[in-house]
Amino acid sequence: MSASPRVVIIGAGIVGTNLADELASRGWTNITVVEQGPLELAGGSTSHAPGLVFQTNPSKTMTEFASYTVDKLLSLSADGISCFNQVGGLELATTEARLEDLKRKLGYATSWGVEGRIIDADECEKHYPLLNKGALADGRRILGGLYVPSDGLAAAARAVQLLISKTRAAGVTYLGSTAVTGIEHSGGKVTGVETADGVVPADIVVSCAGFWGRELGRLAGLSVPLLPLAHQYAKTTPLDVLRGVNELPNGASKPILRYQDRDLYFREHGDRIGIGSYAHKPMPADMGNLPRVAADEMSDHHMPSRLDFTLEDFAPVWEDCQDLLPALHSARIDDGFNGIFSFTPDGGPLMGEAPDVEGLFVAEAVWVTHSAGVAKAMAELLIEGQSRTDLHGCELTRFEKVQTSDAYVSETSQQNFVEIYDVLHPLQPKESPRDLRVSPFNVRQKELGAFFLESAAWERPHWFEANRGLLEELPAEWQAPERDEWSAMFSSPISAAEAWKTRTAVALFDMTPLKRLSVVGPGAQALLHRLSTGNIAKKPGAVTYCLLLEHDGGIRSDVTVARLAEEEFQLGVNSNVDFDYLRVEARKQSAADPAQWVHVSDITGSTCCIGLWGPLAREVIGKVSSDDLTNDGLKYFRTKEISVGGIPVTAMRLSYVGELGWELYTTAEYGLKLWDLLFEAGQEHGIIAAGRGAFNSMRLEKGYRLWGTDMTSEHHPYESGLGFSVAKDKTGFVGAEALAARKEQPATRALRCLTVDDGTSLVLGKEPVYVNGSAAGYVTSAAYGYSVRKPIAYAWLPASVSEGDSVEVEYFGKRIAATVTAEPLFDPGMERLRG
DSSP, X not given: XXXXXXXXXXXXXXXXXXXXXXXXXXXXXXXXXXXXXXXXXXXXXXXXXXXXXXXXXXXXXXXXXXXXXXXXXXXXXXXXXXXXXXXXXXXEESSHXXXXXXXXXXXXXXXXXXXXXXXXXXXXXXXXXXXXOSOOTTSXXXXXXXXXXXXXXXOHHHHHHHHHHHHHHTTOEEEOSOXXXXXXXXXXXXXXXXXXXXXXXXXXXXXXOXXXXXXXXXXXXXXXXXXXXXXXXXXXXOOGGGTTTSSSTTOOOSOEEEEGGGTEEEEEXXXXXXXXXXXXXXXXXXXXXXXXXXXXXXXXXBOTTEEEOOHHHHHHHHHHHHHHSGGGXXXXXXXEEEEXXXXXXXXXXXXXXXXXXXXXEEEESXXXXXXXXXXXXXXHHHHHSSOSSOOTTTBTTOSOGGGGSHHHHHXXXXXXXXXXXXXXXXXXXXXXXXXXXXXXXXXXXXXXXXXXXXXXXXXXXEEEGGGGGGGGTOOGGGOOOOOOHHHHTTOOTHHHHHHHHHHHSOEEEEOTTSEEEEEESTTHHHHHHHHBSSOOOSOTTBEEXXXXXXXXXXXXXXXXXXXXXXXXXXXXXXXXXXXXXXXXXXXXXXXXXXXXXXXXXXXXXXXXXXXXXXXXXXXXXXXXXXXXXXXXXXXXXXXXXXXXXXXXXXXXXXXXXXXXXXXXXXXXXXXXXXXXXXXXXXXXXXOEEOOHHHHHHHHHHTTOOOBTTTBOTTSOTXXXXXXXXXXXXXXXXXXXXXXXXXXXXXXOEEEEEEEETXXXXXXXXXOEXXXXXXXXXXXEEEEEETTTTEXXXXXXXXXXXXXXXXEEEEETTEEEEEEEEOSOSSOTTOHHHXX
């Protein structure tokens, strides 16, 4: 492709215009922005957005997007007035639970480099004098708040106009009042955008159409899993206490305010107060019945994204507003509307390229808060081939197919709306929909009293109530300390007993939700050789742990590659994103050289997997299989076909928990029988079913990384402790040159193992880590190590931090002493694992 391809951006809102600017500022010149509304007031979510920017988010990526948006809008100004009013952000707590949650949020802010602090009720009042100084109607009081001075208000509509002016001067073409009627593509590549005025040719099309994105995707056969929902916003009549306080008619001087205990937020509009409410029922927008507004009739009060205000939905919270801000007793609601914006099944944006239409990209479900940051990442993706900010939580293709159905998207998006201000635990499970994806063992797991959590729509047992009786037998040294209330949620002491039995006897683990791909064809080896860091050109029967890298050497994913035959491989991967990446690359390779064709298919649902692990695993499988599974018969990291009670099984000598055993794969129809055979055979050896709670503990004891948590595309293999997965002297794979250059550079950071000094305090992940009193890193994974009798945390820290150094982890505002420790903590000589 030429240095300046033909780019068509659909949508001239805050995302589309920022993207045009980010591309133009990087030298791309052939850019057209198509907007169905008038450019002066397009009528989408940007046109009515209240503009509050609270940067802090559990996601590092989302916080980085927001912080970039703040910086960019601050720099965007005209007539001496910036497009960002940095009045600060204040989140209030009127319950102890909320105050503790704000301490946790402050930890996120510190981890991601945003300055903030917890303040008491008196300081809250100093920042926002309109607050109720006494008891609220139900007897609660303001207990404190989280104050972030760099938060504030984005003038989104004004920013769009300045960006249009700026980018027009740089050569960007704008087509206003021009509806897109089709997205043309040929041979699997996008070729143009169809409008009533003709086709705009394109090499790249980016849909930045906001809540219209789902309909635009359908024009190209692309599923865009978002739901347009209406959200209430109202403005009061003028308040005497605000007369003359704010210089501009729509200006503000007080912090943006969140009252999350009542699902409310507030901002000033000159001498009025704007109020946003999430306290009402979800209101999905009927896209077929949006207000139809002619271009010459568009106004601030009349646009497609602004639905009629439903006072009956707002009335219940009006009293809460007056209770918190007594000055509102003298005011009334002067203006209100139900504004449409986008929600997704997990609340994140949708970014990336359509897997089946090359050159078609989306940047949808993006709020003003993250708009410029998302645009920057998209520009990097288009120009450099990848974003410099990790996008794994934002990838368009991250959802499984069942999660993109209209019914699933609708239900989960509405639930996200309901829970948007709730205090939610990181493991908080969905209540519905559930039981969408279950392994063949599910019926037995339920009989054993499994406690399930959900991931990628899979039901995954975390512990089994049938094992509760083991707590009476559990040796004292295996007893875990009592957890604090927060870390104890969605946890059970039963996990200690399950870890004990795995380490001393044998256990069954359901590994079915691990995504599995089949890669077959004469070009299979060439594909995997080109995309992975490992030496996969081994004889059939070999298993290789390796990485997929980005072009800059960052870790795209980690995979396990088993060579089943000369032209057949089975891969264990992390997500649907990996599947789409591999199948798209396979399609390109097959088209380029038909003799090297290769087919990639997802076999997860048609197969199942049991992890049979523990020092007595051989005794168990020996009762139901006559195959040679000794060390000579099946070495570590090897695979072969065996028979278990007559069932055909692919056995791989792997273990994520650091014990002797195998991953046992078979097709789904044999799964339940395989479970029953092994469970019965293991009775005399004390076999149990064990869950993810024990699994996660043993994984960390063994130092095994979890992609997406411990390392992402931000990190390269050597700083992540994964240099061993890069085959020596191998070249030519994606990211090889960049990785070689990185290896020669002095390391600035490293993923380190920490153990908590007091032996009892637990953390959960994402907490800031302090070195010599200053925030210097953050926790990735954490768990109690039942085998090593101490809490474990992995954390990114400066490379200068060494083993034996003391650090502190901040957990809900308290500093916990920890020590940087050599890893792995368990079986460093690999004697148990190799049997």
